[in-house]
Amino acid sequence: MRLFGFLLLLAGWGIVVTALALMVADAPRIAFVLAGIGVEIVGLVLVIRAHPVQRGAHE
């Protein structure tokens, strides 16, 4: 889940960058940038959930 979360973070950033490069009109560019950020948020939630309390993990 952690790896998948980080992959989603990268994918979201990829959508943001691609939207900048490929979209010419303002509205779709803004929509795709926001969509990319949405994907990043999902990825961040997954990464957070993949790091539970680590008590005793290193003992």
Add this chain to the structure above:
Amino acid sequence: MIPASTAGISFPATLLCLAFIFLVPCAAAGLALISTGLGRSRSAAHSMMSAMCVLAVAALAYFVCGFAWQGFAGGPAHVASVGGKEWNWIASVPFFLRHQALDGSPASLVALLGMFSVGLAALIPLGSGADRWRLGACCASTAVLAGCTYPLFAHWVWGGGWLAELGTNYGLGRGFVDTGGAGTIQAVGGLTALSIAWILGARRGKYTREGLPTAIPGHDSVLVMLGCMLALLGWLGLNSAGAILYNGAEPGHAALVAINTVLFAATAALTAAVITHTRFGKPDASLTANGWIGGLAASSGASAFVSPGTAAAIGVLAGLLVTFSVEWFELHMSVDDPGGSISAHAMGGLWGVLSVGLFARIPAMGGAGMQASGPGGQWLAQLVGIATLIGFILPLTYGLNWLLDRVYSQRVGAEGERQGMDLYELGAGAYPEFIVHSEEFTER
């Protein structure tokens, strides 16, 4: 934007800029004191020793390859053409500062400020890794940050990279704007601190078997408060030098930058004090200090481009954000961050970056007066910067530190935590004439 390398700055401005840059190490000293004071007494000497080593490694790594990859606006760089637009990805300045005129030119001032800035960014993770991060691992992680992660993002923002060119290429305001490093220094350092906290895990005894956090208070509030005062001095220099060097501000503009910086810190700290007083009956010193630093981190975004009233308002919101996020990270994310580095620097820095898009009035290209940021313009550029920090820098810094952890374990062994980092790694404590700790924080 006036590229530092091509515009040149006057001799008096150069002198003033040098004076501002020489203040920046005060911020480093402040952060080192804060990390030490918020950690345990049995790790105090180790914490200060780590801070000194981190500054040394950061300066060395930046000298070897950091500046070569960060570069400066108008300097040599690798450029890719995408959709007919130029995307400037990474600088191609020679390693070891070779062929670089270190004579007071804007590029040499950028190199000097960069050397201090990267040290500041590298100090931030020390707060989240306190009491359990091995000295050798601190140094190795710093080399990765100062030699790779920081220079890459700094080039994109301050070296004429693709984020800085969002305005020119795609009409997004003036491109990604970051006066003194809210994103480049604070958020990069804060996200690295989050990665380190995740990789190291919580301190022994921090969480009960039911997952509830226990309080492990810092050992010296005086050090923490002194650190806050020193940090303010450093931030005054950092924001003022950044405004002149990276944003083409006139030297006289430093007065506004300084006033705003103080207001950011003041309102954020007071907000934290009021919130903790309201919730717990008494103001909390460590959270107030975190609020102060969070306000300073946020100030690095917009301090050159907002009125004092707006700065105060942004500071209040920074104080709210930092205070509640400390609790959120500890309670709901189970992240053990003894120094509050993630909340103060990552959250404060990201808020500072966003505040530029929401509130800043940025001079038009060519410096013809002030203009309001238009819809779909500056705020979108700032959002793209935040998306890059969370979507690219966080995975990058986590991945590099995870790989480092596979090669060289970053966390000290259980015996080291029990003894304290001072005795285990340095062989002597910070306060040898006093009995300074007990076992009251062992796991229940």
